[in-house]
Amino acid sequence: MTVLMAEEAGNYGDYHILTIEPEPEPDQPAVDDAEGSNDDDPTILLLGMLGLCLLLVICAGFSFFIRGLEPGYSVQLTGVQGLDPSQNPAVSPAFNLTVHVNNRHHMRRVCQEESYLVIYYDESSGDANNTSIGWGKLPAFCVERWSTRDLDVSLSSQGVFLSRRLQEKMESHRQSQKMELSVEIKPTCPEESSRPCLTLCEGKYGRSLAAAPAMLCYTVCASAT
Numbered sequence: 001m002t003v004l005m006a007e008e009a010g011n012y013g014d015y016h017i018l019t020i021e022p023e024p025e026p027d028q029p030a031v032d033d034a035e036g037s038n039d040d041d042p043t044i045l046l047l048g049m050l051g052l053c054l055l056l057v058i059c060a061g062f063s064f065f066i067r068g069l070e071p072g073y074s075v076q077l078t079g080v081q082g083l084d085p086s087q088n089p090a091v092s093p094a095f096n097l098t099v100h101v102n103n104r105h106h107m108r109r110v111c112q113e114e115s116y117l118v119i120y121y122d123e124s125s126g127d128a129n130n131t132s133i134g135w136g137k138l139p140a141f142c143v144e145r146w147s148t149r150d151l152d153v154s155l156s157s158q159g160v161f162l163s164r165r166l167q168e169k170m171e172s173h174r175q176s177q178k179m180e181l182s183v184e185i186k187p188t189c190p191e192e193s194s195r196p197c198l199t200l201c202e203g204k205y206g207r208s209l210a211a212a213p214a215m216l217c218y219t220v221c222a223s224a225t
Contacts, residue, residue: 072102073217122180177206
């Protein structure tokens, strides 16, 4: 602000106008400089970078966890033919079963490529001496998120017949409620699969195979390449 003042001359008759310039304002307080320097504090920058990295790791882990989840499987025998040696001395069994796919607890849609399904009979009750007694194909399918699906599959052992010894052993195990069967589900062409998985199911059966509870399954998948 410019201040005008009148100065009286020595003869008391004339006046001269003097211009007085205001004094410059003082510098900003030191507090303002301190506040501005906080933006460049290396500790704050480091903490911000660490927080961002932690957020990225959490997001990546959650994404991997969601993508890595597999649906649950169970297998129910719904029909068996050809296991009675008294009716057919050259036994060639056929099986009907239902594959139950449970995707109810998962947040993504699951699709499975065509798979090869084999049913085995455990001859020695736990000694890993399995004999394939039926096979077939499980067609490609998709299951929506938070849902389930049942797939009916027919298996046969066309061209292969069970020996008399094997028939008698199976019948003995069936009568004593100790007939152990297992089902294996694997990709038809694993080398072409994006993420090949092997599903194994096991169950113990008695006289009525179709009335037995469903086989519980577990799945093992190869790492994605």
